[in-house]
Amino acid sequence: MIRNLESKLRKLAESADRGADLCPASFGEAGLSRARESNAPAPAVETACWARDETTPLREFDGLLDVTVEHARLLRGESAGGGLSDSSKISGVSDEVPREASSGMGRRDGVPRDLDGSFDSFDSFNVRRALFVDTETTGLRGSGTVAFLIGVGWLEGERFVTRQLLMRDYSQESSQLNIYADMLQDAEWIVSFNGKSFDVPLLRDRFIMNRLTARWRELPQLDLLHAARRVWKLRLGSCTLQRLESEIMGMPREDDLPGSLIPERYFEYLRTSDFSLLEDILLHNARDVRSLALLLGKLARTYDGAHSQESPLDVYALGRSLDRAGETERARQCYKRAAATAEASERARAALAESYRKSGEWLDARAVLEQMTFAGEGGVKPYVELAKLSEHRQHNAADALRLTRAAMMRALPGELPDLEKRRRRLIRKLGEDGG
DSSP, rough: TTTTTHHHHHEEEEEEEETHHSOOOSSHHHHHHHHHOOOOOOOOOOSOOEEEEEEEEGSTTHHHHHHOHHHHHHHHTOOOOOOOOOOOOOOOTTOOOOOOOSSSSSTTTTTEEESSSSSSSSOOGGGGEEEEEEESSSSSSSSTEEEEEEEEEEETEEEEEEEEOOOSSGHHHHHHHHHHHHHHHTTEEESSSIIIIHHHHHHHHHHHHHHHHGGGOOEEEEEEEEEEHHHHHHHSSSSOHHHHHHSSSSOSSSSSOOOOGHHHHHHHHHHOGGGGGHHHHHHHHHHEEEEEHHHHHHHHHHTGGGGOOHHHHHHHHHHHHHHHHHHHHHHHHHHHHHSSSSTTTHHHHHHHHHHHHHOHHHHHHHHHHHHHHHHTTTTTTTHHHHHIIIISSSHHHHHHHHHHHHHHHHHOOOOGGHHHHHHHHHHHHHHHOOO
């Protein structure tokens, strides 16, 4: 993927003083050693951004190649018929914006790409056509905030490539954005971590500020922050990428530069031209990009084995996500498994009863609600739901009144007024029916 960029980067290397670093070379300990030894400042007038690559064998990314369109739909939190199109556009992009002629990457399965980067329909997801994007910025938004480092990953053959585009000076932003724009032309998806709310809007703004709106392409996104929260927030609370690396993927970071220190470190580099100040930032960003790929594979595998996850809270959360996506039977499997545990029983039974109610399986819903009353779960809610079933589905107002009175005995002060209204209405109804 993105082979056409190699010649462009080589040309940039020939015109730059730091030619060895500008070439798409391997980025790792050897690359860091070269930067540390040279410690040579980049000339402030240089307009070509700094770039380098790192490659990692694909065998280290378990499950990544198995991600399907069904996984993508689940990770985006969409309903069964929601589709995968994300057709939002940026202001200032005309429908007449020309696009580069494509030789296959611009079309997928014969489906033409719209001008804003979406497709007429989504019937497949190919992880090999995704860009994994993470940025390091000078702040948390605002007109003066820039993404001084753009990390981009993609699959190429049997390896995962991480390319980093660094602004050594503000004059290099246009070069950086143009290279990133070339990469957008050859992609079909953006995979990020909070990128939908932060990275992508920021980059979009920088394209506008640099009068490059014609080069911007809006692509559908998989924002793994929201996908991770739907699965693990109930158990973990915080779902930062570093927390997920430690608690979910079993790969805690050591000696990592805190993100809050990155802007200050970059500003110090601009003042001193000491390239070694950027080494920790480059490592931090490269780890983030690789973690996106690892997390995507982990999420896909987690959904594949949803009802067999170790944590009951995870199983319940996966059930909720599957339920919203229209995967009713798989969701119910998760609810039943979670309902058999003390940790998630109340939540899972309430969700299972609601699932039965929505599908009109009244007897099954009633059975689950009765289990909740026997276990003392859910407060007054299962009694109220049972009363509704008795009155409206079984036409048994007397039983509905009994259940309403039982609810009132367990109600909090704020819940009593509505229950009292229900009790009075049922008494009137029984009187009118001669009950």
